[in-house]
Amino acid sequence: MKPERQSRLPLYAFVAFIFAMYAAPAEAHLNTTGMGPLYDGLMHFLLSPEDFIPVLALSLLSGLRGAAYGRRALFVVPVAWLAGGLAGLSAVAATPHPFIAAGWFLLLGALLAAGANLTLGLTTGIAGLLGLYHGYLNGTGMGNSTSSAVALLGIVFGIFVVVALASAFVVRLQAHWARIAVRVAGSWIAASGLLMLGWAVRSI
Amino acid sequence: MLVLLCAQAAFAHPLKGEATGFLTGFRHPISGLDHVLAMVAVGLWGAQLGAPAIWLLPVAFPLVMAMGGMLGLMGVPIPGIEYGIAASAILLGLAVMFEVRPPLAIAALLVGFFAIFHGHAHGAELPPGQSAMLYSIGFVIATGCLHAVGIGIDSVHRWSWGQKFLRVAGAMVALGGAFFLYKAVA
Numbered sequence: 484m485k486p487e488r489q490s491r492l493p494l495y496a497f498v499a500f501i502f503a504m505y506a507a508p509a510e511a512h513l514n515t516t517g518m519g520p521l522y523d524g525l526m527h528f529l530l531s532p533e534d535f536i537p538v539l540a541l542s543l544l545s546g547l548r549g550a551a552y553g554r555r556a557l558f559v560v561p562v563a564w565l566a567g568g569l570a571g572l573s574a575v576a577a578t579p580h581p582f583i584a585a586g587w588f589l590l591l592g593a594l595l596a597a598g599a600n601l602t603l604g605l606t607t608g609i610a611g612l613l614g615l616y617h618g619y620l621n622g623t624g625m626g627n628s629t630s631s632a633v634a635l636l637g638i639v640f641g642i643f644v645v646v647a648l649a650s651a652f653v654v655r656l657q658a659h660w661a662r663i664a665v666r667v668a669g670s671w672i673a674a675s676g677l678l679m680l681g682w683a684v685r686s687i
Numbered sequence: 688m689l690v691l692l693c694a695q696a697a698f699a700h701p702l703k704g705e706a707t708g709f710l711t712g713f714r715h716p717i718s719g720l721d722h723v724l725a726m727v728a729v730g731l732w733g734a735q736l737g738a739p740a741i742w743l744l745p746v747a748f749p750l751v752m753a754m755g756g757m758l759g760l761m762g763v764p765i766p767g768i769e770y771g772i773a774a775s776a777i778l779l780g781l782a783v784m785f786e787v788r789p790p791l792a793i794a795a796l797l798v799g800f801f802a803i804f805h806g807h808a809h810g811a812e813l814p815p816g817q818s819a820m821l822y823s824i825g826f827v828i829a830t831g832c833l834h835a836v837g838i839g840i841d842s843v844h845r846w847s848w849g850q851k852f853l854r855v856a857g858a859m860v861a862l863g864g865a866f867f868l869y870k871a872v873a
Contacts, residue, residue, distance in 0.1 A: 533820055584820065596746060663742045670746040671831050674753035675823040681760030681810060682819035 520630040524637025527621075528645075533584050534617050534638075535645070540591035540672050541610055542646045543665050546653025547598055548606065553650030555603060556610045560646055561639045563614025564621070568635040571622020579620050581683035587613065588676030595669025598662075614642075708818030712825030715809055716833060721772050721867045722805055726830060728779035728860045729798055730837020731853065735786055735844065736794060743791065744798050745834035749827050751799040752806035756826070759810020768811075769871035771804030776864025783857030 528534055538560060545556035571577075591609075594601065601609075621638055625631035656662050716722050726748070733744035758765065765771075778797070781787070789797075809826065840856065843849030 532824060536824075581819070588820075596750075667742060667746055667831070670750055671827045674749040674827045674830075675820070677750070677753035678756050678760070678810070678823035678826060679819055681757030682823070684757075685760045685762075686819075 520634040521637040521640075524634030524639075525641040526637075527634070528638045528641035533579060534621070536672060536675075537587040537591050537613055537617070538642055538645055539649055540588075540595050540669060541613060542649035543653050543668065544591065544595045544599070544601075545606060545610075545646075546650035546656075547595070547662065547665060548601065550654050552601075552603060552606050553646075553654050555607050556650060557643065557646045559607050559610040560614045561643045563611045564618035564642055565614075565635065565639045567615035567618025567620075568622035568625075568638065569618075569632070571619040572625060572627045572631055572635070574619070574623050577620060577623045581679065581686065583616070585676050585679035585683055587616075588679060589673055590676075592669045592671070592673030592676055596666050596673055597669075598666050708821035709825040712822035713829045715813075715826055716829040720863065721776060722809075723833060724860045724863045725772065725775045725779055725801065725805060726833035727837040727840070728776065728783055728857070730834035730839075731783045731841050731856065731860075732779055732794070732798075732837075733834070734838045734841030735783060735853070736788060736791075740791055740794055741838060743795055745831065745838070747795050747799050748802045748834065749830045751802035752809075752830060753823075753827065755803035755806025755808075756810035756813075757806075758803075759807040760813060762811075765803065765807045768804050768808050770868065771801060772808060773864050773868035773871055775801035775804060776867060777861050778864075780857045780859070780861030780864055784854050784861060785857075786854075 541556055541560065542553070545552040591613075618635075618638075622631075622635060625634060653662075653665055656665070716726065729744055729748050733741045736744070755765075779801070813822070841853060843852055
């Protein structure tokens with residue numbers, strides 16, 4: 484007598500349940516590089532213009548003002564970003580407000596275009612605020628896990644490198660036209676901020 | 688085979704909509720000849736006037752144009768947009784043709800005034816559903832590149848044949864503006 488063949492469906496269901504229980508977090512916010520969370524964080528920063536461009540603008544502005552300003556931005560922005568990110572990791576996910584995103588573009592772009600003679604204290608304050616705000620938003624989007632903290636470190640490393648390269652590049656610039664070109668870039672950032680403001684108003 | 692040859696870029700890496708937003712924004716200012724003529728003319732004129740106009744005019748134009756774009760996005764109406772755009776090409780072309788040298792403030796005011804019309808036209812026409820930030824960045828970069836093209840063309844000004852060439856280029860821009868004015872009126 485042929486033995487009755489048992490359905491394997493319960494077994495498949497059990498395996499699927501086990502896999503579902505141990506599902507890794509989706510980490511939808513980060514771009515996955517396949518090289519681990521540190522590089523995911525690094526690439527996230529480099530591929531996120533809403534984070535990258537304000538940092539770039541601040542770096543260029545600091546560089547225009549001199550080496551002391553560049554050094555201050557180099558340490559304040561990453562540290563503030565890390566502090567904000569760590570605070571955000573355990574907070575409820577928050578979405579960036581379009582008006583504030585436009586405001587950063589507008590403020591930093593306008594200051595850069597004007598070649599503003601900011602004091603070191605004011606530059607430090609702006610750098611700290613920028614880092615805390617964007618870091619917090621990054622943190623809330625990552626979820627609270629070890630890999631999120633490592634990804635946050637990757638972001639901070641990316642910021643450190645970008646600030647170092649951009650501000651050092653501008654500090655070294657001697658030619659008048661080259662420094663003007665940096666300020667023109669600031670006007671483009673400010674113009675983008677104005678348009679973003681229009682988009683934000685339109686979306687209300 | 689034919690379908691495979693016509694395959695579009697995958698845009699696999701960027702987040703959905705981002706590449707489209709930047710590229711659409713970048714294409715927008717260069718998609719209309721009336722805009723292109725005026726923006727190149729700004730660069731030409733700025734370079735003819737020399738420093739500081741060479742950088743002040745190309746800075747003023749995108750900034751004020753973005754302000755016009757913001758008004759367009761917000762739905763604030765401005766009358767006679769098409770006339771303003773055509774007039775900008777005519778007047779800027781004539782300025783290049785005759786190497787008009789007004790005081791810097793007047794030149795900046797004139798360029799800024801016309802930039803409002805260009806920006807408003809772009810802002811009012813923006814397609815919905817784009818990535819606002821990337822669209823805006825692409826839009827502004829394209830505008831700046833058009834000014835840079837004008838400044839680059841003006842580098843022939845140092846030669847006598849180059850000066851004649853620039854006058855002809857200014858005349859062509861003005862003629863183009865007249866054509867667009869005719870189209871707007873007709």
